[in-house]
Amino acid sequence: MDPAALAYLAAGLGAGISAVGAAIGIGRLASSSMDGAARQPEAAGDIRGLMIVSAGLIEGVALFALIICLLLVLFV
Amino acid sequence: MIGRVRPLRIVALLVLGMSLALPAAPAKAADGELTLEGIVNNTILGHAEDGYYLNLKPFAQVELPRIMLVRTADGALTLEAYGSTKGLLQNGPYGLAAHGDEGEGHAGPITASAALAEAIEAKEHLHSTAVRTSGEVVADLSISRHLIFGLLAMLIVLGAFIALAQRYKKEHDRPEAPQGIFQNMMEVLVVFVRDEIAKPNIPDGKWRTFLPYLLTAFFFILVANILGLVPFAGAATSNIAVTGVMAIMTFSIVLLYGSSDYYKELLTGPPDAPVLIRIILVPIEIIGLVMRHLALAIRLFANMMGGSLIIFSLIGLVFMMNVIMGEAAAWSTTVISIGFTVFILLLKLLVAFIQAYVFTILSALFIGMAVEEHHPGGEESEPDVGLDGRVEDRLDAVEDKMEDRVQPTTA
Numbered sequence: 001m002d003p004a005a006l007a008y009l010a011a012g013l014g015a016g017i018s019a020v021g022a023a024i025g026i027g028r029l030a031s032s033s034m035d036g037a038a039r040q041p042e043a044a045g046d047i048r049g050l051m052i053v054s055a056g057l058i059e060g061v062a063l064f065a066l067i068i069c070l071l072l073v074l075f076v
Numbered sequence: 077m078i079g080r081v082r083p084l085r086i087v088a089l090l091v092l093g094m095s096l097a098l099p100a101a102p103a104k105a106a107d108g109e110l111t112l113e114g115i116v117n118n119t120i121l122g123h124a125e126d127g128y129y130l131n132l133k134p135f136a137q138v139e140l141p142r143i144m145l146v147r148t149a150d151g152a153l154t155l156e157a158y159g160s161t162k163g164l165l166q167n168g169p170y171g172l173a174a175h176g177d178e179g180e181g182h183a184g185p186i187t188a189s190a191a192l193a194e195a196i197e198a199k200e201h202l203h204s205t206a207v208r209t210s211g212e213v214v215a216d217l218s219i220s221r222h223l224i225f226g227l228l229a230m231l232i233v234l235g236a237f238i239a240l241a242q243r244y245k246k247e248h249d250r251p252e253a254p255q256g257i258f259q260n261m262m263e264v265l266v267v268f269v270r271d272e273i274a275k276p277n278i279p280d281g282k283w284r285t286f287l288p289y290l291l292t293a294f295f296f297i298l299v300a301n302i303l304g305l306v307p308f309a310g311a312a313t314s315n316i317a318v319t320g321v322m323a324i325m326t327f328s329i330v331l332l333y334g335s336s337d338y339y340k341e342l343l344t345g346p347p348d349a350p351v352l353i354r355i356i357l358v359p360i361e362i363i364g365l366v367m368r369h370l371a372l373a374i375r376l377f378a379n380m381m382g383g384s385l386i387i388f389s390l391i392g393l394v395f396m397m398n399v400i401m402g403e404a405a406a407w408s409t410t411v412i413s414i415g416f417t418v419f420i421l422l423l424k425l426l427v428a429f430i431q432a433y434v435f436t437i438l439s440a441l442f443i444g445m446a447v448e449e450h451h452p453g454g455e456e457s458e459p460d461v462g463l464d465g466r467v468e469d470r471l472d473a474v475e476d477k478m479e480d481r482v483q484p485t486t487a
Contacts, residue, residue: 049272049437056434060371063378074121 004076011072018065025058093418095307112399120392122203124384126222126315128161129202132308139202140224145215146208153214161201165192170206226312229300236262237295269294269436277440279448286443289329293322294436297376301428304380305421313431314380316373323373326439330369334446372438379431383424390416 033051037044123131130138139160147153158164165172171187172195186195187209195201207213240262243254254260274283274290297313304311312318334342341347342361345354390413398406 052430053434053437053441056375056430056438057371059379060375063375063382064371066382067374067378 007072007076011069014072015066015069018062018069021065022058022062025061026055029054029058089418089421090414092307093414093421112396115392115395115399120385120388123388124314124381126220127202128218128220130221130224130308137199137202140219140221142206142216142218144208144213145217146211146213148211155217161206162196164206165196165201169209169211171209172201173205173207221310222312222315222318225303225310226300226315226318228309229296229303229312232299232303233292233295265295266291273433273437273440277437278444282447283440285333286329286440289325290436290440293325293439294432297322297435298428298432301380301431302425304384305424305428311380311384313376314384316377319373319377322376322435323369326372326442327366327369329439330365330442330446333443335449337450338446338448368438368442372435376431376435379427383420383427386420387417387424390420 029051033047037047128140128142130140132138139162142158142161142164144156144158144164145153146156156168158168164170166189172192173186186192192201195204236258240259243259254263269291270283270287273294274287277283278286300312300318303309304314342365343358345357345361349357394406394409394413397409
């Protein structure tokens with residue numbers, strides 16, 4: 001098989017899988033922070049701040065993967 | 077709620093979405109045909125990436141000066157300056173290499189003047205790399221689009237805050253409530269950074285030392301991000317060099333202001349850990365320290381880059397449809413594209429704030445972890461400072477400690 005074709009395939013698959021991973025992470029994060037906020041509405045502000053920070057961290061990992069995919073596409 | 081949104085505002089949003097399409101209209105290839113590859117390289121990637129021109133299409137396209145530090149064939153270091161990329165190619169010993177042509181095995185760069193004129197006519201020179209035909213380029217110090225908009229963001233922040241500081245100059249505490257939209261808005265943001273970002277994350281009142289840095293980072297990132305949403309402009313933060321330097325600043329603050337406790341724990345592992353575990357943990361801690369700050373740079377860069385890539389991809393879809401399926405399909409795609417572009421623009425406005433917040437709060441968190449000192453007065457050192465008269469207390473403390481240690485094994 002053509003190595004360039006494999007690289008494009010890897011980039012596409014990698015982007016998809018990293019999106020799945022990030023979606024699972026952020027989904028779990030959002031569900032439990034909503035649980036927390038519903039159980040203790042007075043802590044909703046703190047929970048929101050923590051949620052944004054952890055979402056940023058999870059997203060960072062997914063974006064690492066996306067950058068690798070982008071490099072695969074651009075520099076084959 | 078929906079009924080209250082005036083049609084005028086929707087029209088304004090749509091115009092904003094369409095105005096992004098203006099500079100993105102693709103340059104035609106040399107033979108006047110649009111190609112899919114040309115659209116991807118020039119329209120989508122060319123606009124999302126850094127470049128040596130300001131794209132004000134359909135009004136103008138301003139090429140920026142090129143400054144090259146070169147080592148000529150006879151080994152002398154010289155600084156060469158040209159007014160534009162066009163001038164660089166026409167007057168200097170430079171040739172044009174197409175995308176992905178820099179490696180070996182390809183045809184050499186275009187150097188013949190007729191071929192160069194043709195490439196310049198097709199705006200090819202804006203999206204390709206200029207390579208030197210004799211000698212080598214040591215450093216490319218050219219003024220690029222991201223540099224211009226980074227400096228613009230800096231000037232806006234400087235102007236806004238110098239004007240703001242004038243109002244607080246006379247009294248140490250401001251004498252009356254903030255007046256006007258500008259002062260109210262900025263004070264809310266500054267107080268937000270102080271109370272929500274700096275104070276909770278940096279312990280022992282040391283936040284005062286680092287608040288200026290955090291405020292600078294927050295507002296520079298915010299303004300640069302929002303500049304990326306302005307048609308014809310670009311986000312300086314969608315350049316890995318810019319975000320990398322900002323992460324290096326946070327990293328050097330962590331290294332310079334790190335407390336001795338922090339360094340001890342970083343270099344010798346956690347206290348009370350066996351030697352074998354320390355040998356494993358110390359490299360992990362050090363790699364983690366570097367990766368944390370690397371992730372700080374990559375997160376901001378990838379978010380901003382991703383946003384502009386999405387917008388230009390949506391707009392590029394129109395031109396792709398024109399190539400693949402003809403004009404009618406392109407017109408109908410326009411409607412969908414512009415709608416989605418407006419949606420993504422609104423999302424990017426949110427992301428602009430969130431990323432500025434995330435960068436600043438993570439910087440504050442890392443700095444807070446580094447400057448934190450372990451106070452003497454914890455459960456271990458307290459008996460040691462006790463005087464002879466407090467033997468009873470010390471005995472009690474020892475007994476407590478014995479109980480603490482025994483309990484986990486029995487449980």
